[in-house]
Amino acid sequence: MSRLKVDNIEARSGNNISMDDPLALKSYSTTQRNALSSPQAGDTVYNSTTGTIDYYNGSAWFASSDSTFTFTCSSLVIAGAGGGGYNSGGGGGAGGYRNSYNSETSGGGGSSESSLTLNKNENITVTVGAGGTGSSSGSNTGANGSNSVFSAITSVGGGGGGAAASAGGNGAAGGSGGGGGHATNNSGGAGTANQGYSGGNATSGVNASSGGGGGAGAVGSNAPSGASGGNGGAGVSSSITGSAVTRAGGGGGGGDSSIGGSAGSGQHGGGNGSSASGGTGTAGTANTGGGGGGGGTGGSAGNGATGGSGIVFLRYTTANATISVGAGLTSSSATDGSDTVVTFTAGTGTVSFS
Numbered sequence: 001m002s003r004l005k006v007d008n009i010e011a012r013s014g015n016n017i018s019m020d021d022p023l024a025l026k027s028y029s030t031t032q033r034n035a036l037s038s039p040q041a042g043d044t045v046y047n048s049t050t051g052t053i054d055y056y057n058g059s060a061w062f063a064s065s066d067s068t069f070t071f072t073c074s075s076l077v078i079a080g081a082g083g084g085g086y087n088s089g090g091g092g093g094a095g096g097y098r099n100s101y102n103s104e105t106s107g108g109g110g111s112s113e114s115s116l117t118l119n120k121n122e123n124i125t126v127t128v129g130a131g132g133t134g135s136s137s138g139s140n141t142g143a144n145g146s147n148s149v150f151s152a153i154t155s156v157g158g159g160g161g162g163a164a165a166s167a168g169g170n171g172a173a174g175g176s177g178g179g180g181g182h183a184t185n186n187s188g189g190a191g192t193a194n195q196g197y198s199g200g201n202a203t204s205g206v207n208a209s210s211g212g213g214g215g216a217g218a219v220g221s222n223a224p225s226g227a228s229g230g231n232g233g234a235g236v237s238s239s240i241t242g243s244a245v246t247r248a249g250g251g252g253g254g255g256d257s258s259i260g261g262s263a264g265s266g267q268h269g270g271g272n273g274s275s276a277s278g279g280t281g282t283a284g285t286a287n288t289g290g291g292g293g294g295g296g297t298g299g300s301a302g303n304g305a306t307g308g309s310g311i312v313f314l315r316y317t318t319a320n321a322t323i324s325v326g327a328g329l330t331s332s333s334a335t336d337g338s339d340t341v342v343t344f345t346a347g348t349g350t351v352s353f354s
Contacts, residue, residue, distance in 0.1 A: 025053065030121075033061060049121050069120040071320040071353065074101040075153060076240045076313040078289035079175050079195075080129030080145030082158035082213065084251050084273065084281040084304030086136055088182035088297040090161030090202070091213030091220060091232045091251030091264060091273055091281075092307045095129060095145050095289030096175025096195035098155045101240040101315055107176065107216030107248060110194025116151055120321065123350040124151045126329055128312055131284055132157065134292050134304030138165040141172045141181070142292060148310040149348075159189035159199065161213055161251065161294050161304055171199040171211065179211030179220045179230060179253045179264075179294065186211075188220055199250065200230040210273070212264045213250030213291035220250045227261030229253025229275070232291055235268030240313045241343070242336035251291030251307065254281055257298035266293055271305050284308025287345050312344040321353040 028036070030049040041058035051068035054061050079095030097107030100115045118124065132143030142160030149155075159174030162181030169186035171178030176196030177189030188199025188211045200211025200220035208227070212220035215233030223230045232250025239245075249268030255261035255275030263273035263281075269290025271282035278300040281293025284307045295302030314323075318340045325331050325342075328349030333342045 070117050071120065071316060072115050073118050073314055073316040074115045074240065075150050076101055076238050077148050077150050077153050077155045078248050078310045079148040079155040079157045080131045080310045081284045081289045081291040081307030082144050082160040082172060082174055082178045083132040083134035083142030083307050084254065084271065084292035084294040085142050085161035085163045085178065085181040085210060086295050086304050087138055087164035087301035088210050088254040088256050089135055089163045089294035089304045090171045090179025090181045090188065090199060090210040091253045091266065091270065091294050092132065092142050092161045092284065092291030093158035093171065093174045093176035093178045093189060093191065093199050093213040094196055094215045094235060094248040094250050094270065094291050095148065095158045095310045096155035096192055097216035097236055097248045097289065098153055098195060099238055101238060104238050105236060106194050107196040107236055108191050108194050118151065118353060120353045123352055126150050126312055126344050126351055127348040128344050128346050129157050129310040131292065131307030131309045132160050133306050134281065134295065135160065135163045136303045138163050141178060142304045144172055144174050145307045145310065148312055150312050155310065156192045156195055158289065158291055158307055162186050164297065176214035176216060176233065176250060179213045182208055182210045182256065184208055188214065197233050200253065209255055209261055210253030210294050212253045213270060215250040215267055215270065216248035221264065223253060227256040227259045229255045229264030229273040229294055231264045232267040232270040240315050241341050248289040251281065251284060251293045254294030254296045254302065257296065263296060266290060269308050274302050276302065278302050281305035287311040314342040315339050324352050324354065326350045
């Protein structure tokens with residue numbers, strides 16, 4: 001049976017009550033609160049999991065406020081990049097790039113986003129997007145990369161590069177767009193606002209060639225004359241780990257060596273295109289969101305290359321939180337001054353903070 005211990009309660013006019021000391025409610029975790037037997041309407045407790053005053057309304061528990069255990073976390077979320085196109089195909093587009101650290105810019109010319117205020121003791125989703133595979137057919141673009149996610153932030157996978165065909169030759173839209181494939185009027189795919197830029201266009205005429213994949217920091221280059229591939233667009237630099245690194249560049253377009261064409265160059269993690277007969281483009285660098293290079297041609301057709309996988313960075317004041325990483329995620333942690341930096345390089349799962 002519960003007991004009320006009183007040192008001094010004073011009755012006031014108007015039926016008010018004054019206490020000399022703070023009122024201490026019984027403390028329960030959320031699990032303990034939910035396990036209480038036969039709670040009655042009006043029962044009130046302190047929830048030690050969320051730092052809230054919770055009350056029972058006769059059928060369910062409710063918190064009197066949002067969680068009071070919160071902290072601020074900055075992030076850089078880069079999606080997987082698109083694969084390159086087939087047969088003098090377009091370069092793959094870079095993965096979408098969203099940044100909230102230290103007023104640094106996001107992709108596509110976007111400004112820095114706001115850091116998230118997160119609740120402790122809640123599961124938060126993290127996903128690192130894979131790179132899209134390169135195209136091996138004249139009727140298909142390279143595959144788009146997969147999205148990367150942190151909490152409410154989703155970065156869009158990069159667009160695949162177009163193949164050398166009038167059908168399926170346009171670059172795909174994505175975080176950054178894929179370059180257009182070798183054929184008249186094949187255009188680069190669009191980028192996503194505040195995440196990346198569009199891919200470059202193919203040229204027209206007998207010596208048509210492919211466009212470079214779009215990057216987080218610049219549009220992919222249109223194909224130059226002479227059956228050469230366009231260069232991938234530039235990436236964007238961030239110092240979220242403590243050192244400045246540029247990531248999420250576009251893949252280079254493929255060229256046609258049989259008529260003197262050369263391959264486009266990938267930028268900042270993006271793979272180079274190929275211009276060799278049957279030559280496969282260079283894959284985007286893992287964990288940069290760099291686009292895959294377009295395949296070459298010159299007697300026989302070459303395949304596009306796989307885009308680089310994405311990456312997720314978190315940065316927060318070490319004294320404010322401790323992270324727990326769930327199964328399914330590959331991660332590492334380091335400190336930079338008074339901050340903790342957590343890097344996720346593969347997988348999907350949940351994290352929580354205490």
